[in-house]
Amino acid sequence: MSKTHLELTQVGISFPTPKGPFCALQDVNLKIKQGEFVSLIGHSGCGKSTVLNIVAGLYQATTGGVVLNGREVNEPGPERAVVFQNHSLLPWLSAYQNVELAVKRVFGRSKSRAEMREWIEHNLELVQMGHALHKKPDEISGGMKQRVGIARALAMEPQVLLMDEPFGALDALTRAHLQDSLMDIQAELGNTVIMITHDVDEAVLLSDRIVMMTNGPAASIGEILDVDLPRPRDRLALADNADYNHYRSAVLRFLYEKQRKVEPISAKRSAKSSEKSKTHHVA
Ligand SMILES: Nc1ncnc2c1ncn2[C@@H]1O[C@H](COP(=O)(O)OP(=O)(O)OP(=O)(O)O)[C@@H](O)[C@H]1O
Ligand SMILES: [Mg+2]
Numbered sequence: 001m002s003k004t005h006l007e008l009t010q011v012g013i014s015f016p017t018p019k020g021p022f023c024a025l026q027d028v029n030l031k032i033k034q035g036e037f038v039s040l041i042g043h044s045g046c047g048k049s050t051v052l053n054i055v056a057g058l059y060q061a062t063t064g065g066v067v068l069n070g071r072e073v074n075e076p077g078p079e080r081a082v083v084f085q086n087h088s089l090l091p092w093l094s095a096y097q098n099v100e101l102a103v104k105r106v107f108g109r110s111k112s113r114a115e116m117r118e119w120i121e122h123n124l125e126l127v128q129m130g131h132a133l134h135k136k137p138d139e140i141s142g143g144m145k146q147r148v149g150i151a152r153a154l155a156m157e158p159q160v161l162l163m164d165e166p167f168g169a170l171d172a173l174t175r176a177h178l179q180d181s182l183m184d185i186q187a188e189l190g191n192t193v194i195m196i197t198h199d200v201d202e203a204v205l206l207s208d209r210i211v212m213m214t215n216g217p218a219a220s221i222g223e224i225l226d227v228d229l230p231r232p233r234d235r236l237a238l239a240d241n242a243d244y245n246h247y248r249s250a251v252l253r254f255l256y257e258k259q260r261k262v263e264p265i266s267a268k269r270s271a272k273s274s275e276k277s278k279t280h281h282v283a
Contacts, residue, residue, distance in 0.1 A: 005034045006069075006192060010028075010029060011051070012025050012026045012027060012028070013054065023217050025061075025218070025219055026218040034190070035186075036208050037186060037195070038192075038193065038207060039196070041212055042213030042222075043215055046216045047216050049085055052082070055160070055162055057074060068080070068159075079158055081160075083150050083161070083162070083164060089152075091137050099123060099152045103155045105156075106155075126185075127181070129144060129147050129151060132144065143174060159191055160191065161186075161191055162194050163193065163196065167179065168199075183206060183233065193206075200248055200252055204229075210225040215259050222259060223258075227247050229244060
């Protein structure tokens, strides 16, 4: 890993709403090195997708900005591929054609027709979609659509891969398989990854650093955890690893103690039952 290649400086954003501007993010500062795998974790609605959209160039920060390889990011570009939280495939194109569209944009005429076909099929096979190449999005399940979205992003061989809960809609086995594939692909290509996740185990298994966000409004980075586990990582071996469990509990503590969002149901219950018993007593 070398010097910083992606830098977020004082990033803030306000959205116009009927009730006036809503400040979603404030003072987000982050330096990422080439080839680093960074996860963003935080409670629902804190601003994770917004951060990713700003790096993707889909949203413009209200304050501060993003610099990639010394150039300011102001618009989307093929060197930053996005896997969206909701697959976002074009409904009138098949799985194959959705990937093809992105690949053509990146590789243009530098691949022959045969090479192009081989590359598209290879990437769809990687996410175990080789059997449904010519199905349209409304003919496949939610998890399958998400996998096509992942294949599309990987096929672009982007410098920066931006993934918004890419494995959230998948069953546990497919999820584990794709996590392993992603680690292999990233080790091979050395691309930078920013991945949003709600899954603490996924964050620890995959990341070099876990960026933990505070609750909004005006969300920012609360803590950053360095995950210093040797690679390649093996999920079974890590299950009994003391360091792994230490990282895991650090993230859990951040989410459920420091940035606790919802009152535990048991607390609500006991408040209710003490109210009830009061009423009972009076009656
Ligand atoms: N275009 C928009 N206009 C107004 N408010 C917005 C817009 N986009 C996001 N927000 C608000 O900004 C905050 C952060 O939203 P964001 O989608 O980034 O959260 P998130 O952390 O990705 O949540 P989740 O985990 O549920 O996906 C929320 O309060 C959301 O309502
Ligand atoms: Mg989101």
